[in-house]
Every structure is written in structure tokens, then in C-alpha cells.
Amino acid sequence: MVARILDGKAIRDSVLAELASRVEQAAHYGIRPGLAAVLVGEDPASKIYVRNKIRACDRIGAHSETLRLPAETTTPELVAVVEDLNGREDIDGILVQLPLPGHIDAQRVLGCVSPEKDVDGFHPVNVGKLASGQACLAPCTPRGLIEILKRSQIQIKGRHAVVVGRSNIVGKPAALLLLAEHATVTICHSRTPDLPTVCRRAEILVAAAGRPAMLTREHIGDGAVVLDVGINRLQDAATVHRLFAHDPRRLEGFDKSGSTLVGDVHPGDVAQCASAYTPVPGGVGPLTIAMLMSNTLAAASRRTPADAPMRA
Numbered sequence: 001m002v003a004r005i006l007d008g009k010a011i012r013d014s015v016l017a018e019l020a021s022r023v024e025q026a027a028h029y030g031i032r033p034g035l036a037a038v039l040v041g042e043d044p045a046s047k048i049y050v051r052n053k054i055r056a057c058d059r060i061g062a063h064s065e066t067l068r069l070p071a072e073t074t075t076p077e078l079v080a081v082v083e084d085l086n087g088r089e090d091i092d093g094i095l096v097q098l099p100l101p102g103h104i105d106a107q108r109v110l111g112c113v114s115p116e117k118d119v120d121g122f123h124p125v126n127v128g129k130l131a132s133g134q135a136c137l138a139p140c141t142p143r144g145l146i147e148i149l150k151r152s153q154i155q156i157k158g159r160h161a162v163v164v165g166r167s168n169i170v171g172k173p174a175a176l177l178l179l180a181e182h183a184t185v186t187i188c189h190s191r192t193p194d195l196p197t198v199c200r201r202a203e204i205l206v207a208a209a210g211r212p213a214m215l216t217r218e219h220i221g222d223g224a225v226v227l228d229v230g231i232n233r234l235q236d237a238a239t240v241h242r243l244f245a246h247d248p249r250r251l252e253g254f255d256k257s258g259s260t261l262v263g264d265v266h267p268g269d270v271a272q273c274a275s276a277y278t279p280v281p282g283g284v285g286p287l288t289i290a291m292l293m294s295n296t297l298a299a300a301s302r303r304t305p306a307d308a309p310m311r312a
């Protein structure tokens with residue numbers, strides 16, 4: 001069987017094109033959806049993530065701004081910044097880039113974001129709504145998984161989904177969203193005995209453990225759909241050559257740059273066992289920012305009349 005590659009970049013592009021036309025429609029009502037990103041400190045990876053989110057706003061025509069605060073910012077100072085954004089009519093979505101410096105009480109800060117502007121879906125009100133099956137702003141990476149499945153015409157209803165990982169930002173909300181789509185869901189974690197046997201029963205397997213290439217052929221049932229959330233940077237030449245022995249182009253790239261990305265699923269094994277899978281990079285990752293834009297528009301639609309076409 002030749003596995004189908006689920007192309008996250010192509011899916012992201014069509015999502016963003018649809019969102020761009022909804023932004024245009026919003027302009028008829030005098031509304032421009034707006035996202036504010038709050039970046040505390042100088043973490044280089046966080047700077048890149050925020051820059052990419054701002055670029056996505058530009059691409060769909062939404063307003064965006066980045067508030068850069070020094071690493072020494074205190075919790076009350078950050079709370080004051082968030083509360084100011086809560087009160088602004090032109091800002092629909094607020095995102096506080098994580099991780100925050102260690103001295104800041106992240107829970108307190110995230111709890112101050114207005115639930116209606118909580119485009120990351122991390123506020124306890126949205127977490128509770130998601131768990132109780134109510135409409136809400138749901139976390140972006142898990143939403144991206146559902147989007148990939150739906151836009152690839154892969155049935156979720158009635159199928160057995162196994163989620164490896166129980167984090168609050170990926171594993172748990174992914175399981176809840178799959179449940180809302182009527183999958184039968186099993187959640188696994190680091191204390192699950194006999195992980196391979198549980199995973200092999202999955203018709204849809206979600207890997208979100210943060211362990212490079214951890215899920216191998218013994219975890220993947222024949223014909224499973226595999227969604228790989230993991231993003232792990234590898235620099236060890238022997239490991240890279242072992243994992244990508246089947247992929248000369250990848251090895252060539254690694255030999256030039258000295259690093260490459262791998263997911264939580266063994267890249268050679270998944271291509272042989274799955275019916276469809278998301279590659280790393282270029283699978284789940286691109287959807288995360290697209291879903292952030294989608295959440296921003298959903299938050300902005302509160303400002304439009306109930307029959308406005310931008311309320312998708």
C-alpha cells in the first residue's frame with residue numbers, strides 16, 4: 001500500500017484563502033479583525049513564532065500588533081497589559097506567547113485574558129466549554145488535526161482514535177475534539193502499559209509525546225491514519241541517517257545544515273504501514289497558525305450582525 005501524504009501546507013493555504021475572503025466581508029461592516037501578540041523577553045524561538053503569526057495576519061488582511069516587554073516584567077505589569085487589551089474594541093484576539101520567564105505566574109496571566117479574546121483556547125472558561133461540548137475558542141494545534149482530517153475527507157465518526165500524550169495544549173484537547181466528532185477515543189501517556197498494543201488498535205493515531213520517532217511499526221496498525229504533532233530537532237548524524245535511510249534528499253539537507261526535524265513517529269515505518277499520514281515538517285505544524293487566524297475571525301465575528309456572511 002502506498003500511504004497518502006496529508007499535505008499540511010496545501011491545507012493551510014486553502015484555509016487562509018477562505019479566511020482572507022471573510023476578512024474582506026468583515027470590511028463591509030467596518031470591521032477589521034485584530035490580533036495582539038504579547039512577547040515577554042528575548043527567547044529566539046518565541047520571536048520566530050510571533051513573527052510567523054503576525055505574517056499570517058498580514059496574509060489574510062487582519063490587523064496585528066506585537067507588544068514587546070522586557071524579561072524583567074512582573075506578573076502584575078503583564079496582567080495590566082492584558083487587561084488593557086481586553087478593553088480594546090479593535091483587538092479581537094490576545095495571545096500571550098509561551099513560555100513566559102520563570103518568575104511570571106503564567107496561570108494567572110492566562111486567566112486574565114478575556115475568554116472571548118482567548119484565541120489560544122487556554123482560558124479555564126474555554127477549557128470547560130470544550131470539555132462540556134459547548135461552542136468555544138479551542139486550542140489551535142488540536143483544531144488543526146480535525147481540519148486536516150475533514151479536508152482530506154477522512155471519516156472521524158465511529159472510528160477508534162488513539163491519542164498519545166495528555167498535555168493541556170495538545171493531547172487532552174485533541175481527544176476532546178475527536179470525541180466531539182463522535183470518534184471513540186483512547187488517551188495514552190507515559191504510564192500507559194503496553195503502548196504498542198493500544199496504539200495498534202487505532203484507526204486514527206495522534207502522536208503528541210514530544211519523543212523523536214518514538215512510534216514505530218509496532219505501534220501502527222495496517223492502514224491507520226497517522227497525525228504526527230511532534231516537532232523534534234535532531235543533530236546526531238547516526239540517528240538521522242538511521243531514521244531517514246529511505247530519504248536521500250533529507251540526508252542531503254542534513255549533511256548541509258547539520259540538523260533536521262523529526263516528528264514523534266518513525267518516518268520510514270509510517271510510510272510503510274499507514275494509509276495516510278502527516279509529514280514532519282509540513283503536516284500538522286502549518287495548520288496551527290491557520291487555526292489561530294480562524295479563532296481570531298471567530299472572535300471578531302462577535303462584532304458583526306448575526307446574519308453577516310463572515311460568521312462561518
Ligand code: NAD
Pocket residue numbers: 141164165166167168169170171188189190191192195208209210211214229230231232284285286288
Ligand atoms: P508535553 O511534553 O507537554 O506532553 C507530552 C505528553 O506525552 C505527556 O502527556 C506525556 O505523558 C506523554 N508521553 C511522554 N513520553 C511518553 C511515552 N514514552 N509514552 C507515552 N506517552 C508519553 O508536550 P506537548 O506540548 O503536548 O507537545 C508534544 C509534541 O508536539 C512536542 O514534540 C511539541 O514540540 C509538539 N508540538 C507541536 C505543535 C505544532 O504546531 N505542530 C504545537 C504544540 C506542540
